[in-house]
Amino acid sequence: MKILLVSATSFEITPLINELIFIKNYSPNFSKYYYKGLNIEVVITGIGMVPTAYYLGKILATNKYDFAFNLGICGCFNMDFSIGEIVNITSDRFSELGIESMDELILLEELKISEQYYFSTPYNRITNNYISDYSLFESLKKVQGITVNTISENNERIEKIKSKFKPDTESMEGAAFLHACKLENINCLQLRAISNYVKQRDEAEWNIPLAVNNLNSLMISYINEISI
Helix, strand or coil, X not given: CEEEXXXXXXXXXXXXXXXXXXXXXXXCCEEEEEECCEEEEEEECCCCHHHHHHHHHHHHCCCCCCEEEXXXXXXXXXXXXXXXXXXXXXXXXXXXXXXXXXXXXXXXXHHCCCHHHCCCCCCCCEECCCCCCCHHHHCCEEEEEEXXXXXXXXXXXXXXXXXXXXXXXXXXXXXXXXHHHHHCCCCEEEEEEEEEECCCCCHHHCCHHHHHHHHHHHHHHHHHHHCC
């Protein structure tokens, strides 16, 4: 089984990487590992949708995978979720693809521009219909995310986003990952652990170590269960 792990930063998946047997580096940010019958390749894209799209395009053009994971932390709009909780983002979109006026966010599809100019552009919500047979994944809450270039901290803008998109989570890479996997017909999951609530910054309320620990513990359990 050949698995691709995609993460914006190495620290988000370091505990998982430390469990794997290093084989070789293809490049400074793309490496091959082995674990009990599993061939695992890891790409650290850097933060943001553009580097994520670039590296996935480059890698998927010459490599085939049985499964791909996007792993990382995220902000959460929904106060019903707990800091450190892991969620399965099954629906995502590029929420900034459009116009931000003084009063509202206008989506690209609402501009009524001919679709011929947007070949394969994911200007609508991207959904992931993959159903895992791994019980721990299936027990995770399935949520709606948005992917942004700028983390939301302005209260007025946050209210616009919540009203327009009804998102649960916010990341800077997720929709790029789901879009690439969907176009390449790769089964995938975007799993993220909540490190903070989306509101005016108060880092005293963040818990990145807890989020990273929970996410990696889940993934280590997963590779142990499916390995030979």
